Amino acid sequence: MRPWGAKSYNTPVSIPRVYWPLGEPHSGGVEFTGDEAHRLRHVLRMAPGDAVSLFDGRGHEWTGQVGALTRQGVAVVNLQPITPIPEARASITLAVGVLKGDQMDAVVRDATMLGAAVIQPLRTAHVTVPPKAWQSGAARERWQRVAIASATQCRRAVVPEVLPVADLSACLRASAALRLMCVEPAVGAPAADWRPAAAPPESVLVLVGPEGGWAATEVEQAVAVGARLLSLGPRTLRAETAPVVALTLVSSAWGW
Amino acid sequence: MRPWGAKSYNTPVSIPRVYWPLGEPHSGGVEFTGDEAHRLRHVLRMAPGDAVSLFDGRGHEWTGQVGALTRQGVAVVNLQPITPIPEARASITLAVGVLKGDQMDAVVRDATMLGAAVIQPLRTAHVTVPPKAWQSGAARERWQRVAIASATQCRRAVVPEVLPVADLSACLRASAALRLMCVEPAVGAPAADWRPAAAPPESVLVLVGPEGGWAATEVEQAVAVGARLLSLGPRTLRAETAPVVALTLVSSAWGW
Numbered sequence: 001m002r003p004w005g006a007k008s009y010n011t012p013v014s015i016p017r018v019y020w021p022l023g024e025p026h027s028g029g030v031e032f033t034g035d036e037a038h039r040l041r042h043v044l045r046m047a048p049g050d051a052v053s054l055f056d057g058r059g060h061e062w063t064g065q066v067g068a069l070t071r072q073g074v075a076v077v078n079l080q081p082i083t084p085i086p087e088a089r090a091s092i093t094l095a096v097g098v099l100k101g102d103q104m105d106a107v108v109r110d111a112t113m114l115g116a117a118v119i120q121p122l123r124t125a126h127v128t129v130p131p132k133a134w135q136s137g138a139a140r141e142r143w144q145r146v147a148i149a150s151a152t153q154c155r156r157a158v159v160p161e162v163l164p165v166a167d168l169s170a171c172l173r174a175s176a177a178l179r180l181m182c183v184e185p186a187v188g189a190p191a192a193d194w195r196p197a198a199a200p201p202e203s204v205l206v207l208v209g210p211e212g213g214w215a216a217t218e219v220e221q222a223v224a225v226g227a228r229l230l231s232l233g234p235r236t237l238r239a240e241t242a243p244v245v246a247l248t249l250v251s252s253a254w255g256w
Numbered sequence: 257m258r259p260w261g262a263k264s265y266n267t268p269v270s271i272p273r274v275y276w277p278l279g280e281p282h283s284g285g286v287e288f289t290g291d292e293a294h295r296l297r298h299v300l301r302m303a304p305g306d307a308v309s310l311f312d313g314r315g316h317e318w319t320g321q322v323g324a325l326t327r328q329g330v331a332v333v334n335l336q337p338i339t340p341i342p343e344a345r346a347s348i349t350l351a352v353g354v355l356k357g358d359q360m361d362a363v364v365r366d367a368t369m370l371g372a373a374v375i376q377p378l379r380t381a382h383v384t385v386p387p388k389a390w391q392s393g394a395a396r397e398r399w400q401r402v403a404i405a406s407a408t409q410c411r412r413a414v415v416p417e418v419l420p421v422a423d424l425s426a427c428l429r430a431s432a433a434l435r436l437m438c439v440e441p442a443v444g445a446p447a448a449d450w451r452p453a454a455a456p457p458e459s460v461l462v463l464v465g466p467e468g469g470w471a472a473t474e475v476e477q478a479v480a481v482g483a484r485l486l487s488l489g490p491r492t493l494r495a496e497t498a499p500v501v502a503l504t505l506v507s508s509a510w511g512w
Contacts, residue, residue, distance in 0.1 A: 086490055115491065233507060234512060244504070256487065
């Protein structure tokens with residue numbers, strides 16, 4: 001859904017964006033080669049003089065124009081820093097039980113779009129995806145590429161870092177000002193009654209189970225280290241939708 | 257994500273559910289034929305004595321056991337009414353610009369899972385899906401089937417009604433205690449600052465634009481009839497994710 005007004009922050013939505021992870025671009029301009037040059041030239045069909053924006057994935061963004069199109073690449077010149085879209089007021093880590101390929105890609109895409117600063121794939125009791133699907137670095141590289149593509153699309157200047165798959169216990173040991181474990185209501189379960197404090201905490205860890213949900217011992221383990229329980233409503237959510245619902249609740253809690 | 261405790265309301269998540277739209281089942285039991293019989297027997301591999309639950313799509317649910325498996329069908333006997341999962345505290349209509357096939361199916365599926373009571377597909381200025389894709393009754397029938405399948409999965413006892421495609425102006429004329437139009441922030445646009453009142457309104461109309469967003473005149477038209485503007489955050493959301501974010505905000509506003 002595009003903004004309905006004329007401009008969104010400093011970058012009109014009609015201006016294509018390109019990921020430029022190499023730091024402050026040279027004042028004289030930069031040159032894209034390889035995949036990004038292909039995208040600019042053949043997918044976006046950009047011509048010299050067309051407006052384009054660059055973002056570094058760490059919160060910086062610049063606008064410029066397409067310069068020379070050579071056999072080697074596409075130049076972007078006249079770069080000027082612009083104000084990027086603001087980040088969420090709390091730094092949010094989404095820790096989520098590993099899902100199968102398409103579902104996990106959707107979770108990474110949507111978590112990027114909903115403002116997660118870090119994505120922590122989890123190995124939990126009920127993860128059913130075989131380890132060979134996520135143990136190599138290839139899965140993490142793919143998820144990181146998905147995050148870059150999603151940041152490009154949603155006009156975010158920050159690309160969340162996708163961490164290597166970790167155990168729940170290691171994840172719970174990492175520091176976080178607020179830990180929220182997402183649960184659905186169940187008879188006899190501890191009440192999920194987290195309400196946001198007036199001011200955002202510095203960091204929030206949002207824990208979402210895999211397709212099979214949490215084992216009871218996992219909930220106990222999280223509660224033992226101070227995690228609060230967050231209800232995602234009375235209905236059984238699809239595994240790849242639960243993170244969208246959770247991140248909406250947390251990101252909007254302090255006015256986005 | 258399944259509940260992590262033993263039971264969810266009266267229906268443990270392990271009990272398969274079947275849609276039974278024919279009203280109060282006969283006390284002696286009911287017999288499924290056709291697709292539902294096939295699903296019970298060959299997909300769910302149910303045997304006599306297995307627990308099953310029936311829901312009528314209008315808020316009623318019963319548990320029973322599989323009885324006789326005959327060539328004609330599958331009987332379900334010993335039916336007892338149970339307490340269904342509660343509905344949202346406000347009756348929510350999701351009105352959404354028509355999206356292409358897969359995306360619209362996902363929106364209907366997710367809106368069902370997030371508690372919409374009615375789904376109103378909209379023809380708006382920026383809808384790009386050709387009329388032949390949605391003008392016949394076939395599209396509406398497919399969306400209604402998607403809603404039934406989603407209610408079955410998410411354990412909801414109510415199936416939202418999918419209305420025929422309507423114009424935005426007709427939709428705005430229909431009665432609703434609260435109208436919310438979802439917008440993304442844009443420089444110079446009226447501020448989106450809806451905050452929920454303490455008590456839920458009787459009915460809420462949630463308006464979400466199609467892939468191309470709202471035309472400025474459409475926002476003016478909604479504001480003119482008293483619609484409030486609801487922000488879905490600073491980033492550009494995918495068209496099929498915006499309804500999930502909007503329904504999460506509205507459904508959770510009064511404690512789900």
